[in-house]
Amino acid sequence: MSIYSVASGAALCFIWLLLITWTLVWLHAATQQPNSRIIRIGIAFGLGAWVWTTIVVSRYLVEAAAKSPKWQTILGIAFFMLPICLWAGYVWGRLMHAYMAGRRS
Numbered sequence: 001m002s003i004y005s006v007a008s009g010a011a012l013c014f015i016w017l018l019l020i021t022w023t024l025v026w027l028h029a030a031t032q033q034p035n036s037r038i039i040r041i042g043i044a045f046g047l048g049a050w051v052w053t054t055i056v057v058s059r060y061l062v063e064a065a066a067k068s069p070k071w072q073t074i075l076g077i078a079f080f081m082l083p084i085c086l087w088a089g090y091v092w093g094r095l096m097h098a099y100m101a102g103r104r105s
Contacts, residue, residue, distance in 0.1 A: 042093015
């Protein structure tokens with residue numbers, strides 16, 4: 001393993017960590033707006049999807065990736081899936097909010 005592959009992997013992890021941080025800050029601000037109850041439910045759905053995805057995918061990948069320790073595989077999946085699931089939950093919450101608002105009028 002060369003120093004360039006380690007440095008590029010570390011750079012990608014740092015960029016992904018910045019994305020996770022920005023996601024958490026932005027979604028926290030979105031939940032502080034008025035009438036954001038459905039959006040909060042969507043984000044909670046995203047957190048549930050994150051936990052479920054981490055558990056289910058790690059069951060299959062831990063068996064396939066026998067080289068790395070189990071905890072490292074599970075942590076990698078959780079690290080990768082967190083912003084994806086949170087944004088999916090946010091989008092689902094926004095869609096439900098728009099549907100409910102259109103249904104009331």
